[in-house]
Amino acid sequence: MAILPITVYGDKILRQKAKPVKSIDDNLIDKIRNMFDSMRNANGIGLAANQIGYTESVFVVDLEGVEGYEKFKPMVFINPEIILQSDETKIIEEGCLSLPLLRAEVERPEKIKIRYLDTDENLKEIEADDLFARVILHEYDHLIGKLIPDRVNEEIKKQLQPELEKIKKREIKIDYPITE
Numbered sequence: 001m002a003i004l005p006i007t008v009y010g011d012k013i014l015r016q017k018a019k020p021v022k023s024i025d026d027n028l029i030d031k032i033r034n035m036f037d038s039m040r041n042a043n044g045i046g047l048a049a050n051q052i053g054y055t056e057s058v059f060v061v062d063l064e065g066v067e068g069y070e071k072f073k074p075m076v077f078i079n080p081e082i083i084l085q086s087d088e089t090k091i092i093e094e095g096c097l098s099l100p101l102l103r104a105e106v107e108r109p110e111k112i113k114i115r116y117l118d119t120d121e122n123l124k125e126i127e128a129d130d131l132f133a134r135v136i137l138h139e140y141d142h143l144i145g146k147l148i149p150d151r152v153n154e155e156i157k158k159q160l161q162p163e164l165e166k167i168k169k170r171e172i173k174i175d176y177p178i179t180e
């Protein structure tokens with residue numbers, strides 16, 4: 001078990017596109033374990049590889065602790081692709097472990113379909129809606145180098161700027177490790 005520091009706004013890796021996974025080997029499984037450990041330590045419900053410094057196209061989701069989602073098993077998405085997005089959208093307030101303490105209302109598709117590999121190399125396709133779709137879209141964004149401020153209008157983006165600057169300078173107090 002390893003809890004790794006979470007990368008935060010300003011860290012270049014958060015702006016990089018993830019590299020497709022070529023083989024699901026022990027090394028990758030170790031990294032996935034570290035992703036779960038680091039995410040849970042920070043009380044997150046989703047984490048993308050670049051949030052702990054990895055370049056692979058992988059994210060994990062764990063909604064088990066969320067009311068109404070107790071039956072959702074923790075999931076690993078390898079080389080994910082969003083293959084359908086509904087025209088209907090929903091506005092939900094989001095946070096991000098890489099943007100500590102920041103909250104913003106973000107409009108995203110309400111329903112999606114995603115294709116990915118699981119850790120047993122099965123190609124899967126599932127539909128998701130509501131919070132589940134939301135977490136998937138948020139984590140998928142990390143894998144293409146996008147963050148919450150890229151998904152809000154100019155006005156909100158401006159309002160977030162002072163907070164983003166503080167995060168960049170590490171002028172924040174949080175109870176999980178972040179990069180220096």
Ligand code: ZN
Binds near residue numbers: 097138
């Ligand atoms: Zn995030």
